[in-house]
Amino acid sequence: MRARLPQSARFLPWLVSALLLWTGSMAASQTLSVQPLRVIGSLPATDWEAYRFRFVEDNGRVVDTANGQISHSEGQGYGLLLALAAADRRSFEQIWNFTFTELLIRDDGLAAWKWDPNGKPRVTDRNNATDGDILIAYALAKAGSAWQEPRYTKAAQNLARAIGKSTFARSGRSLVLLPGAQGFGSGERPDGPVVNLSYWVFEAFPVLAALAPEYEWDRVWRDGVLLLQQATSGRIRLPADWISLENGLQPKPADGFPPEFGYNSLRIPLYLLRAGMTDLEWLRALKQRWSAESEGVAVVNVVTGQVRERLNDRGYGILPAALACALEGTPVPAPLRAFEPGHYYPSTLHLLAKSLLGEKYPQCV
Amino acid sequence: MRLVGSAITIAVLILGFAAIAQQTGPGGTRTPAETPPPPTPGSPPAAGSQPQVDESALRYFASQGDTRRVNAEIARLRALYPNWTPPSDLSQLSAGAAAAPDPIVERLWNLYREDRIAEVRAAIAERQASDPNWKPPEELVTALETVEARRRLINASDTGQWRTVLSVATESPNLLTCMNVDVLWRVAEAFARTDQPTRTRDVYTYILTNCSNPGERLATLQKALTLLPEPQVADLLQFERKTGETPDDFGSIRDELARRRVERASLDSKTIASAEDLAVVERLIRNTNEAGPVLILGWYNFHHGNPARALELFKTAIDRNGGTKAAEGYAMSLRALNRLAEAEAFAYEWRERAPENMKIYLDVATALLSQDPPPRLEPQVVARIVPVVMAQRFSDGAQALGWYAYNTEQIRTARDWFRTALTWKADDEPSAYGLALSTQRLNERAAFNAVVAQWRNRSQRIADLADGVVPATARQPLAPRTLASTPVETAPTLVQPRSTPRPMAVERVEVEQPLPRTEQAVRRRQSEARSALGRSCAMTQNPNRLSGDSALTRGWCLMEINRPLEAVAAFDQAMATGSSRVREEAAYGKSLAYLRKNLTSQAAIAAAEAPQTRARQVELGASILTQRALAAYRDKRYVETLLALSERARLVPEQNDLLLIRGWSYYNLGQYADAEKVFRAVQRTGYSEEASAGLNAIREAVSPVN
Secondary structure, eight states, X not given: OOOBOOOOOSSSHHHHOOOBXXXXXXXXXXXXXXXXXXXXXXXXXXXXXXXXXXXXXXXXXXXXXXTTTBEEHHHHHHHHHXXXXXXXXXXXXXXXXXXXXXXXXXXXXXXXXXXXXXXXXXXXXXXXXXXXXXXXXXXXXXXXXXXXXXHHHHHXXXXXXXXXXXXXXXXXXXXEEOSSSSSOSTTTSTTOOEEOGGGOOTTHHHHHHXXXXXXXXXXXXXXXXXXXXXXXXXXXXXXXXXXXXXXXXXXXXXXXXXXXXXXXXXXXXXXXXXXXXXXXXXXXXXXHHHSTTXXXXXXXXXXXXXXXXXXXXXXXXXXXXXXXXHHHOOOOOHHHHSOOOOSHHHHHHHHHHHHHHHHHOGGGX | OHHHHHHHHHHHHHHTOHHHHHHHOSOOOSOGGGSOOOSSTTSOSSTTXXXXXXXXXXXXXXXXXXXXXXXXXXHXXXXXXXXXXXXXXXXXXXXXXXXXXXXXXXXXXXXXXXXXXXXXHHHHHHHHHHOTTOOOOHXXXXXXXXXXXXXXXXXXXXXXXHHHHHHHHHXXXXXOSGGGHHHHHHHHHHHHHTTOHHHHHHXXXXXXXXXXXXXXXXXXXXXXXXXXXXXXXXXXXXXXXXSSSSOOOOHHHHHHHHHHHHHHHHTOTTOOOOHHHHHHHHHHHHHOOOSHHHHHHHHHHHXXXXXXXXXXXXXXXXXXXXXXXXXXXXXXXXXHTTOHHHHHHHHHHHTTTOHHHHHHHHHHHHHHHTOSSOOOOOHHHHXXXXXXXXXXXXXXXXXXXXXXXXXXXXXXXXXXHHHHHHHHOTXXXXXXXXXXXXXXXXXXXXXXXXXXXXXXXXXXXXXXXXXXXXXXXXXXXXXXXXXXXXXXXXXXXXXXXXXXOOOOEETTEEOOOOOOXXXXXXXXXXXXXXXXXXXXXXXXXXXXXXXXXXXXXXXXXXXXXXXXXXXXXXXXXXXXHSOHHHHHHHHHHHHHHHHHTTOHHHHHHHHTSXXXXXXXXXXXXXXXXXXXXXXXXXXXXXXXXXXXXXXXXXXXXXXXXXXXXXXXXXHHTXXXXXXXXXXXXXXXXXXXXXXXXXXXXXXXXXXXXX
């Protein structure tokens, strides 16, 4: 399976870097590109205040309430992005201060991923998580230009370079994003390289490419899309959270992880919508599966199709609603429009979806 | 490593060492004028007499004319730094304060003092968002950056991110002052962890030259002890301040260095410790209740020809809960004093506590048995030695038991012990000699000829025996060749088939003889067989007519009288006709029978003929692989030897004799580094002549003696 790619123009490469894809199961071709978001000003202050009050401490720590009150680089990245969406410069600075002093301490310039208030030292796992790094860098880059703050832009650039240097890896003819700088490569696991498709925060790629153009962001983005299409071409049409690329173009669930479309992968459609990549055929199939008449949002075994857990929190419920809005213009049902903080993760997804709807689909809300 | 390189340059510049800066060469873009900007600009440049106190908030309040807060801050700083005196220029600052204090700035300083740094940052950002022209005070920004840098540096050092530590230190020279000795220590460690010990020493030198807190100065040397080579630590002692208000006392560091020197000398008889150093350790013994220094002095005396004093010291160490090490030293001292009976009794009590204690017990027991003339030993002494030697498969012990039996006219028992010793250590010439003597005495011509055939080219005395040069009938005034006098061979070359030692009568006391692991089950079966059939199985008969159970019993019976090939036929019949339990037993028996004939492949096949319990699988597997390894070794197929050993090591731990085979295999394959590792590992379990021989051989092979 090969992608035929038109030569991109020299300027605005991301807007026109259209991509024609054929997959085995798809006869139709698609044109995909990232439609940039403004982010700032897309989230109502009341929603953000409720989130901040529940999840952000005075020292700028975003707390994962369902996970032993720990913090992680992903949470800090989401916190930054949502503070920017709410145009809350104060909180953005606060969250950044914690992120900078507590997590951005690795020799390679990436963020340590796990911070536990009861740990000693409190960084209890110094490994990075590449999605956290991308989210932090992306939020910093967007904030740097929105608020004309060179400190943020510089930090975003340093992080973007570190990501390009340490987490891009060749896999056969592809260039993929490793979930961490250590432990996932082809030489580091028998079934390596292992990747996680939900670590491709698609909207961030063109932004970070502009800051660290010496790395092949375009190609990693493209190969991520191809990989997603391959991983969703099977009978169940859902990717596993953790995928082994040991067999190159035939992705399979990675060893040691449940073969599940789980909490990680739930984010993939949200990221696709946020990046404006709505033409991807898989989104239609997913909308069908997630519809109320069908099984809804759930953790699903990608081999058997069996549902392990249905997810009823509004933060998950808004995902199919956002899909229906983006694909068919269906208004978001009223109960899903109101935000009430629950656990950290669904609350975060809820606000990310709300900020997208607020900016791009105001007619649905 | 651009980052670290520049970090060195700048850190060195910061530390103000002109001489060292020269070594780092060009690249330092900053000038020495940027050396530690003291937080108190008015204070004399020769810092050190006074702790460097963060006066930025104080100065701000003074500049705002806020006397109440100035006084509160002075009180706070005095509480933190008792020796600190407020700067004299505060009144000038307040005199210049014309504008009314900015309430927001005041709030920021208050947050800063409460260490709520993120909130200070947030408030600045918020203020700037509403008033783009507003700027926070310069001192506040510097103070924030310094605190943030310190946090990052500490977090990075806590998680071993040493390059981050160095780059933060480079970017924040403000941090590198006596006020932050902890930061300086962390930078010093970062240099050490990135292989720049000279820079580590420079940082410590900076602290000892400039910083005045005596506790921190002593702690600096304690850090140095963990990170620097001892001569460099000794060098740092020159900075001890003997005068002044708070003189240093680096005595504990000197003691530690002396203790370490004696410790090194205590393990090496060629190194002599100085009288001063020995006196330090004596003093440490007097002044503490620790066993540590007692043990050091004990080993020093042991290895420097004074076992009597060592014995006293090890006794003291045992009383101070010195544990297995103390017991080992005590037993070794008794042995060195030739008080072997006492040594054996003492070491026996400790033998299970640690491998070293087992080693010394076996050593002492062997020495006890090997005395010339043969001692008259209490029956219970021999009775307790035997099971330990068997369980540990200690070939020198088996050899010593052989000589002991031989010299007490128990020739059959002696013969079996020599066989056992050879099974465990194939190249043991003294055991082969003992076996030759015993078989000759017993007039077992075939057995005698077999030994001679195998050994006559390698042992003159065995050849002489065969040629009748020495009569073997007379009682041999044997000086049994113990471990220490075993001739060093470059490589063991022969492995003898395993044999079954028989019970040894000692002073007419029947000693129950545990058998090698694989044979234990046989021995159990033997008693059953005996009761069932007596010796009737010795009569040749066709097993095909027997039922499964009877065939099984006959198989075990034949094993007992050592006719393994006939036993195989009986076990086959049992397998053909018996129940599943009988089939399992029979497959097991058949494997053992083949093992006894050294028919390893057949044994492996038989083991697979019926499902076995996990324990038996391991037992058979290990035995089969042992024999396979030894056979391969005998045929000089060293790669196969190593393969078999590795497979075996997955089932059961590799004992020393097989480790030696492994070592020699590596040696013969020219893999000297691997061989050396193995021999060293063996040596670490206790002194081993064979391992030393291996190490010598490697040394010769690697750098041939001129």
